[in-house]
Amino acid sequence: MIKDTPFTHFHLALGAKMAAFAGYNMPISYTGINDEHLAVRNRTGVFDVSHMGEFVLKGEKAIDLIQRVTSNDASKLSPGKIQYSCLPNDKGGIVDDLLVYRLGEKEWMLVVNASNIEKDWSWISKFNTDNVEMHNISDKTALLAVQGPDSIKALQKLTDVNLSEISYYTFKKGVFAGIENVLISNTGYTGAGGFEIYFEDLNAGLIWNKIFEAGKEFNMQAIGLAARDTLRLEMGFCLYGNDIDDTTSPIEAGLGWITKFTKEFTNRDQIEGQKKNGVLRKLVGFEMIDRGIPRHDYIIVNEAGEAIGKVTSGTQSPSLNKAIGMGYVKSEYAAEGNKIFISIRDNKIAAQVVKLPFYKN
């Protein structure tokens, strides 16, 4: 059974190409991927990301549960702050990546990938031996990401909360478009700046319309999941299911910065060992030197044609107008500047390992 988001009828009315994604009927693109991509980089665009999962954890012991299941150190967060983190599994991989919001002294929100809502819920519940109050509010929570340099000017018209005071990875709750208790978060998945707006789904229609009204003078447009993917890839942000999954370690994925060994958490010892002693493969970014576009699961080879890894994400970059990708390679090939080759339809196409992000503001 495919679920609708509270905005599905708006997408259909705009003539979006729709597809099932993580069990939801989602907009893939409206006017064209390049057009939508550049609208976000240059102006402002709105993504319906209501399919994402939200869990609220409450009580004295909530912090202990979060510290136990996540790799980053949530005790560093004061109320109003957000952290990128992951849920390591006990076999060296990642259950999911997520955002941890500290809503109050004893109240937290975890924002997880739509495709992993059930898996994450049962994983976290398994460690909830202190009966921490957990609420899965995913089905009644609407989420719009308004991204791009003009987003702040458009959204400021709808609220008295001073948006310029909400710094990156922090949030405020307030009245937005006349609706109380809206969570305004300076986060996103595009590297273009902007906000993610969480609210109850009953207000979905009103808020969608008000945002587009406010954005009209900036030529705000609706943006589909396809451009969301090209935008995040230009920034080198990992996509769960592509670049990270149940078999990739946070260290291999370059996510060592969200592993903090100041506390106990799942598989801490193995991860700490990897950080100290190194790993056999690493996730790298690369740009194509010769003509060709890397795609998920293409084999990466060395000069001699021997397999040294696999592409996890790839595209023609709309902002840079060149082909870019990420993939795991044996660690000896992972240094910046190294020449690698992508096997594309049995041809060996040259590429070069580069520093992430691909796109620099």
Add this chain to the structure above:
Amino acid sequence: MNFPDNLRYTKDHEWVRVEGDHAFIGITDFAQSELGDIVYVDVNTIGKTLNAEEVFGTVEAVKTVSDLFLPISGTILELNVELNTNPELVNQDPYEKGWMVKVKMANPSEAKELMDKAAYTALVGH
């Protein structure tokens, strides 16, 4: 959507324009619209003789890779080199500037067996 009268069409959404014993081949307005922004047309069969329905290349949109099937048998003579630098011509002008390959037909009568405008229009429902 635009499907010119003077072309023949395939169920794989390619078109053929016959000029003597040569044929020009590309993808239809319907195909380019479904694929979205075309970023690469990769043809590595120049000089090869292929049967009808064999793969002669691939067309890549931002997010997708699709095989290109030769509508009629023949020898691939040339690629539209403009597409190397301007693949978006396939979106902007699929039947003229966006042609993909020129083929020397092995059997010119094959083209007559392909769909005409009416049959193709019925297939894609426009």
